[in-house]
Amino acid sequence: MQQLGRGMITYGNDVDSLVFDWGTVKILSEPAVTNAERFSFGMVVLEPGKGHERHNHPGAEEIIFVMSGEGEQMVDDQPPVAVRPGACIYIPTDIYHSTLNTGWEPLRLLIVYAPAGPERLLRDIPGCEVVSPDANRR
Numbered sequence: 271m272q273q274l275g276r277g278m279i280t281y282g283n284d285v286d287s288l289v290f291d292w293g294t295v296k297i298l299s300e301p302a303v304t305n306a307e308r309f310s311f312g313m314v315v316l317e318p319g320k321g322h323e324r325h326n327h328p329g330a331e332e333i334i335f336v337m338s339g340e341g342e343q344m345v346d347d348q349p350p351v352a353v354r355p356g357a358c359i360y361i362p363t364d365i366y367h368s369t370l371n372t373g374w375e376p377l378r379l380l381i382v383y384a385p386a387g388p389e390r391l392l393r394d395i396p397g398c399e400v401v402s403p404d405a406n407r408r
Contacts, residue, residue: 271303278304282313287401288392292320293376297389310386314369316341316377321370327388332361332381334369339377344368 272279280298288295297303297312316322316339324344334343336357342350343359345367352372353359361367371377383389393400 280304283403285403289399289401290322290395290397292322293317293371295389295392297392300386300389302390306386308386309382309384310389311380311382312389313337314379314381316369316371316379318371318374318376322368324366324368326364326366327361327383328364330383330385330388331363332367332383332388334359334361335380337378337380339371339375340373341377342370342372 271281271284278299280303282296282298285296285298285303288297293314293316295312295314297310299306299312300310301307321341324347334357336353336355336359338355341353343353343357344350345359345361346365350368350370353369359367369377369379392398
């Protein structure tokens with residue numbers, strides 16, 4: 271990480287990896303990392319054929335941006351739709367949603383939560399392995 275005045279530059283190898291059987295999450299900006307106050311930001315990599323189950327984020331909105339790969343996105347219990355790079359998915363507060371990688375390569379997503387908070391709960395999901403940046407450098 272690099273401090274720039276009151277700002278910050280953060281890279282993936284600066285933060286914990288939250289590893290699940292479906293993929294990996296890296297939260298690059300959140301109160302605990304950058305002191306961001308109003309939102310958190312991160313990257314999700316879903317492995318081929320994997321995804322995260324139907325869930326919601328009480329009290330928080332989410333934006334998902336598809337960087338690469340192919341998938342299906344369900345929002346508000348509506349039938350899933352195909353998503354591809356360039357898609358911006360808005361999830362209103364409390365709305366159930368899920369994402370599935372339907373392609374042969376990793377599905378790479380950028381995520382924003384507002385307000386910050388849901389990213390901390392990811393660590394409490396059964397099966398989450400928290401890998402510290404120091405472990406990644408060995």
